[in-house]
Amino acid sequence: MTRLLLWRHGNTDWNAVDRVQGQTDTALNDLGREQALAAAPLLAAMRPDAIVASDLQRARDTADTLAALTGLPVGADPRLRERHYGLFQGLTSPEIAERYPAEYARWRSGDQSPGCEVESLDDMGKRMAEALQAAADVNPGGTVVIATHGGAARQGMGHLLGWPTSILHTVGPLQNCHWTELRLEAGRGWRLRAHNVGVNPATTIPAGI
Template identity: 80%
Template sequence: MTRLIVWRHGNTDWNAADRVQGQTDTALNDLGREQAATAAPLLAALRPDAIVASDLQRAADTAAALAALTGLPVATDPRLRERHYGLWQGLTMPTIAERYPAEYARWRAGDQAPGCEVESLDDLGKRVGEALQEAADAVPGGTIVIATHGGAARQGCGHVLGWPPAVLRTVGPLRNCYWTELRHDEVRGWQLRAHNTGATTQSSAPAPI
């Protein structure tokens, strides 16, 4: 059975300010580095065989915390970057709503391609999904940790699972430094095994009997 652990990067100052990052190359803040250091031992305990990350520094630096514990190299793949938000990158949501009310309304309603040079969800899902599948194919039967971004993780996992947009829209966003787990076997294909797993969910889980 092949296992993909799709891990969102740690917190950034733009996350804290509710500012749209997209493919802007922002860095982890102190909280983000702490989150990565806290999550890394939990992921190391899963005995990963490979680590792959988006080439944006907030994801690559998150992956580096795990690499430091496992000794594994971090391969980077630009296809794992976050959705490109076009004219919205660097803006807060209130500013976007004020400057681009029609496009913002379409985005809120679930439009796949709302305009303003924002990458379509279909294109995002395909590029991230292809990267996830190739990472899995490279280590058949292994465990691969993918350090990426919140929107990229959701759409990429949805593409791999074959979920339609209406279903995927109901999936809640990943918290910083939390992850989604997918598993694949030859009989049932890809399956969602866990979502929004992290330090808090691990520590609050009941002890095995």
């Protein structure tokens, strides 16, 4: 059985003000670093065999907190980046709605390709699924922690599971430094075992669905 833990990065200043990051290379803030430090021991207790991260700083720095506990190196894969949000990157939702009202409406309605140079959900899902499958293939029967991004994790999960976008839209988003667990089971393929698992730095009680 191969296990993938899709771990969203910690909080950033852009997360805090709902500014679209996409593939902009932002850093963790103090809260994000605290979240990563709180989550890392829980993931370390699951005895990962490998750690792979998006090459964006916020994901890599999140992964480094786990590497410090496990002694594992962190591999980098640019396919694990967040969705490229084109002209939306760097803007808040109200700013996008004001500047690009038609494209904003399509984006919020779940349109796969809303325009404004935003990467399609299908393209993102395919590259994410390729990266996830590659990590699994290199570590058959092992546990791999994938430090990535919220939207990318959900879409990659969906492609591995064969879920249509209509179903994925019903899955709640990953909170910062929470993770999704997927297992590759013999004769059954990829299975979702847990979603949005993590810990609030203010408590030691794990939570998730």
